[in-house]
Amino acid sequence: MCTIEQVTVYTDVQDTELLNHITTVVRDFCKDAKIYTVPEKDAADPLAFLNIWEKERDDVWSLVKNNVPLMHRFECFVTDSKDEKSGAVAYALYYRKMPVLSLVTPVSNPSSTIMNNANNNNNIVGDNEEDWITAALYFTPAKLGCVSLFDAVKRFFSFPEKGGNVIAIEGEDAALVLSQCRRLRAHMQSESKMPVCVVDASGCDIHDMYTETTEYEKEEGLYDKLIEDFLKNSNNCEMQQIREAYPQFHGALSVLNRYHNLPLLRYRLQTGVSVILYQPFSMVLKELVCGCKQQGMNVTETQKLLSTVMPSLLHFERHWLGMPTAEVVLIREKMMIKNTTSSLAHWSSLLWSEEGMPIADVFSKWHQVVFKDKEGEMSAVGGGTAGDEMRQQQEKEIQNSINAKLQSFISL
Secondary structure (H helix, E strand, C coil): CCCCCEEEEEECCCCHHHHHHHHHHHHHHCCCEEEEECCHHHCCCCHHHHHHHHHHHHCHHHHHHCCCCHHHEEEEEEECCCCCCCHHHHHHHHCCCCCEEECCCCCCCCCHHHHHHHHCCCCCECCECCCHHHHHHEECCCCCCCCCHHHHHHHHCCCCCCCCCEEEEEECCHHHHHHHHHHHHHHHHHHCCCCEEEECCCCCECCCCCCCCCCCCCCCCCCHHHHHHHHHCCCCHHHHHHHHHCCCHHHHHHHHHHHHCHHHHHHHHHCCCEEEEECCCHHHHHHHHHHHHHCCCCHHHHHHHHHHHHHHHHHHHHHHCCCCCCEEEEEEECCCCCCCHHHHHCHHHHHECCCCCECCHHHHCCEEEEECCCHHHHHHCCCHHHHHHHHHHHHHHHHHHHHHHHHHHHCC
């Protein structure tokens, strides 16, 4: 999925033998490779690469004319004089979301446990003291399980033949979808032996994936504040006009939130880590339908808008931003669609017509997991243990259905 066709290495390594080794390994790995170095007098200067990266950021033309797709590029920073406390390393990790190999730490007795954790993508907050970005992108010889600096370089530039997959789980019930993300992650790790991480709609890691909580601590996305102002500022006439004229605007901002974390997502896929996206478009769909309801639209009018806006957003995400295509599972309740305002309460059922046909071609590729709401049955038995058992049984049935629909995809 993420065959690497172009490599860019930024390095301040001054040891001639080690630098030659890096050059050889990189050239053997990929023919289209660029290696940027700095003069010895600038090697210790944290601004040396910051200046280079800032110039690259402003050189939009060079970015646009590069015909290698984003998902097929690999870029990294290799240093023998800086660690995670350096400003240059922090910039590479948190702004560029770029993998960093730091060779500055003395090599002694690397822990095989750390290496196993890295291979299994268990490097999330709670497993060690690193934050999730550092855990995913910052490497030392010890973390790679290497004694030699030369071996660390070789391992750092070694990638599996098979890249990771992207799976998106959508649905109206946030707690149910989160639970199914956990279950799918556990299934893929135990049955398929695949390293897997779960991220939210902004591409940020969801922590506490080993606990059955119905909520999680959400990190703020780059455009979250703007999205909130756009959606919640109902008294602002200008915002209201924008919402009505450009209903897809907040959806585009949501996509740009994920795009901000694309380099990290790309690196994970390149290293064989699969990614489960938790409700990437669910909130967008919910807000679109809410907007239609506020404007007095009926079901037919709402479906017409959804059939226009959603293909546009998906095209923006995949074609213009170059983001990977996800295998999508939609968990939805089985219900009849009627052309009434009350039907707008359930956006997931509006994506298909009364005849069961998708309202747009993009939805025809989504896997539907349709379940019958058992809330009434649970109320009849009085909740408690019987109700909990019924919920558990329902979640197990949904899990089995998801696993069956994705079996051929995750086993490729």
